[in-house]
Amino acid sequence: MYMEAPASSLSATLERDGFAYGRGAALAASCERLRAHADEALARVLDLDLDAQRDLFGEIRTPLYRRDLKLSLAPAVTQVLCEVAQALGESLQAAVGAAANLCELSVISSDPGAEAQPTHCDTSYQGAAA
16 A cells, blocks of 8 residues: 555644545545445435435535535445554554544535535644645
8 A cells, every 4th residue: 555654654643633644545446436335325315305314414514515424334434444444553543542433434525516625623724635
């Protein structure tokens, strides 16, 4: 796997900025399978009536043309999680501890016309990777 930044430097970035950008932490083919899974899952959810959709979407700061779809641990999702854990596990463990739990996992999708959204509402990072 190609990593843009060494994993050892990511924990310091995570501590400083509240997030870290780990380009190459997962294989491109795995990311493509995850994208296809997310697209299919979104299409299925959008076919449901509004009441059935309510628990499947997270709150999003700028919702016009943007959705925050909660993901299940489908094979495409777990594959990417495993690859990221392999590549960045040491940095993540340093940041959150060995006993940390994943509490929520979602994918944010934006359609044409969506307003730009900050990387995370708790950060003010304005870098090129955002």
